Amino acid sequence: MTPEFVIGFARQAIEMTLLISLPMLGIGLVVGIVISVLQAATQIQEMTLTFIPKIIAIFVALLVAFPWILDKMTTYTTNLFLNLPQYIR
Structure with a gap:
């Protein structure tokens, strides 16, 4: 393994x-800004x-995005x- 490969692997x-x-x-950022305003x-x-x-918003976002996240993690x-x-090698 070359240093370039390790750096690329970590970057990915x-x-x-x-x-x-x-x-x-x-x-979370959007809800925080709205509540602060x-x-x-x-x-x-x-x-x-x-x-x-x-x-609550982060939990709902996790529920909505979970299939996409699972697909990305499975593919990776x-x-x-x-x-x-x-x-x-």
Whole structure:
């Protein structure tokens, strides 16, 4: 294994991790900004007001995106195992 291969392999794994986490992080960001704007407009400064909607939104995003995430992870793992003999050389 060359250093270039190891770096490329790690880069691909990190890209897959970021791609898989993007739906939940994006929804959490949008819900957090909306709640913060509402808090600023109404001057309600309750910390739990941001926490509960974010958890619910991230959970719903996970439920909606789960088939896509599972497909991406399965494809990545299948390619990894199929190319394992080439990686060992």
